Amino acid sequence: MGIKLKEMGEIEDSKGRRMVFVTVGTTLFDALVRAVDTKEVKQELFRKGYTHLLIQMGRGFYTPTKSEAEDGSVSVDYFTFSSSIADHLRSASLVISHAGSGSIFETLRLRKPLIVVVNEDLMDNHQSELAEELAERKHLYCARPQTLHHTIANMDSESLLPYPAGDANPVAKLINRFLGFPDD
Amino acid sequence: MPCERSKFPLPPICSSHRAPSTTSRSLLALPRRLLPPGACYTWFSLSLHFIAYSYMSAMESKDENCFFISMVISIGLIFIAIVRVIYVIYQTGKPLRPKSPKPMSTLIVLGSGGHTAEMINVLSTLQKDRFMPRFYIAAATDNMSLQKARVLEDSLVDTNGGKVIPAKFMQIYRSREVGQSYITSIGTTLIAIAHALWLMIKIRPQVILCNGPGTCVPLCVIAFLFKVIGIRWSSIFYVESIARVKRLSLSGLLLYKLHIADQFYVQWPQLQRKYPRALYVGCLM
Numbered sequence: 001m002g003i004k005l006k007e008m009g010e011i012e013d014s015k016g017r018r019m020v021f022v023t024v025g026t027t028l029f030d031a032l033v034r035a036v037d038t039k040e041v042k043q044e045l046f047r048k049g050y051t052h053l054l055i056q057m058g059r060g061f062y063t064p065t066k067s068e069a070e071d072g073s074v075s076v077d078y079f080t081f082s083s084s085i086a087d088h089l090r091s092a093s094l095v096i097s098h099a100g101s102g103s104i105f106e107t108l109r110l111r112k113p114l115i116v117v118v119n120e121d122l123m124d125n126h127q128s129e130l131a132e133e134l135a136e137r138k139h140l141y142c143a144r145p146q147t148l149h150h151t152i153a154n155m156d157s158e159s160l161l162p163y164p165a166g167d168a169n170p171v172a173k174l175i176n177r178f179l180g181f182p183d184d
Numbered sequence: 185m186p187c188e189r190s191k192f193p194l195p196p197i198c199s200s201h202r203a204p205s206t207t208s209r210s211l212l213a214l215p216r217r218l219l220p221p222g223a224c225y226t227w228f229s230l231s232l233h234f235i236a237y238s239y240m241s242a243m244e245s246k247d248e249n250c251f252f253i254s255m256v257i258s259i260g261l262i263f264i265a266i267v268r269v270i271y272v273i274y275q276t277g278k279p280l281r282p283k284s285p286k287p288m289s290t291l292i293v294l295g296s297g298g299h300t301a302e303m304i305n306v307l308s309t310l311q312k313d314r315f316m317p318r319f320y321i322a323a324a325t326d327n328m329s330l331q332k333a334r335v336l337e338d339s340l341v342d343t344n345g346g347k348v349i350p351a352k353f354m355q356i357y358r359s360r361e362v363g364q365s366y367i368t369s370i371g372t373t374l375i376a377i378a379h380a381l382w383l384m385i386k387i388r389p390q391v392i393l394c395n396g397p398g399t400c401v402p403l404c405v406i407a408f409l410f411k412v413i414g415i416r417w418s419s420i421f422y423v424e425s426i427a428r429v430k431r432l433s434l435s436g437l438l439l440y441k442l443h444i445a446d447q448f449y450v451q452w453p454q455l456q457r458k459y460p461r462a463l464y465v466g467c468l469m
Contacts, residue, residue, distance in 0.1 A: 105301075167466060171449055180281050
């Protein structure tokens with residue numbers, strides 16, 4: 001646990017770009033897209049030293065305003081779906097994601113600083129359980145669309161702990177033992 | 185629609201690999217151990233015929249004595265059925281102790297997205313020569329999950345030099361799609377149950393691995409009924425999704441409360457404290 005996320009995740013490419021990647025997966029989560037497109041959030045991101053904002057908006061209807069990087073603001077770009085989400089995650093310095101377990105663990109495995117935004121419009125919102133638990137264990141930050149700019153302002157990616165890789169061996173061992181197969 | 189039909193012969197009915205170890209259980213276990221293949225089906229249908237026949241003859245003859253006897257016999261049969269259900273529940277969760285463990289036919293129920301990723305993680309650590317032949321089932325609307333399972337199975341063929349029995353991939357109707365009306369969902373539920381039954385009769389798995397999609401519930405309930413009737417004794421393993429931290433999913437809750445799962449795994453310690461029969465296994469992802 002000695003290695004801090006800053007050394008692992010924060011990438012600055014040759015042009016000195018620091019990209020924020022926003023992903024909603026296959027869901028419809030306009031509240032998140034709208035939240036990252038607000039002035040407060042963009043200002044906070046710029047203040048934290050991020051230069052680019054790339055939004056994967058999924059099935060959403062709200063289209064953010066594209067803009068080039070100017071002095072005092074981040075550049076904004078968006079797309080709906082892409083088969084190269086993994087590449088975008090890899091080149092990002094910060095990931096803002098919906099609460100789907102797929103996106104969460106893919107980002108954590110890449111050891112990127114992560115803010116998970118919980119969709120409060122979902123009926124059966126068990127997904128916030130996972131995000132809150134992982135936030136409590138200091139692997140990520142958990143936010144709501146309205147509080148996103150506070151989370152960005154107060155975050156300190158050095159205080160995040162790397163997520164240890166999962167292990168299916170205990171399950172395999174118990175299944176084998178139950179069925180009477182000898183331990184290897 | 186099953187996308188690929190099983191071509192090799194099905195394993196024999198009633199091959200009771202699960203011989204109970206102590207003599208105290210042997211009395212109730214007798215039907216399972218002694219009945220020859222096929223007799224399990226006839227045992228149940230004969231008793232049903234008997235009840236029907238004795239009632240009918242009692243009605244015809246208007247003989248009160250005959251009616252009384254058939255009442256007693258049918259109550260007795262119902263009692264035996266209840267005892268058998270209790271026995272199966274009692275036996276569920278008891279580890280198997282085979283003398284020489286043989287490969288077991290395994291049914292893997294795949295969910296969507298995160299569920300499938302977790303299941304693939306489990307499968308990649310299990311010894312493939314112990315869990316074969318393997319059957320994968322996913323919802324008919326979900327092509328991605330079977331695709332991921334195919335990738336896993338293809339990688340196995342490469343490493344083992346083609347010695348393995350090829351896995352089968354099947355799709356199952358869902359009882360209700362998102363947004364479907366409740367009236368039409370009665371019909372689709374019946375179709376889904378019939379389809380699940382048909383697939384289970386074909387597969388008759390010895391091991392069932394599932395981790396949370398709703399499709400696993402009818403399959404596990406049918407497997408439980410197969411245990412009661414004596415068609416096949418299968419061991420059911422349920423892994424609750426990592427996304428469930430404080431509460432079980434509906435599928436998980438059903439399989440836990442109804443004592444259908446032999447082993448029930450959770451990935452967070454607070455869930456294990458809430459559901460003491462569950463086993464905490466740490467995070468799979």
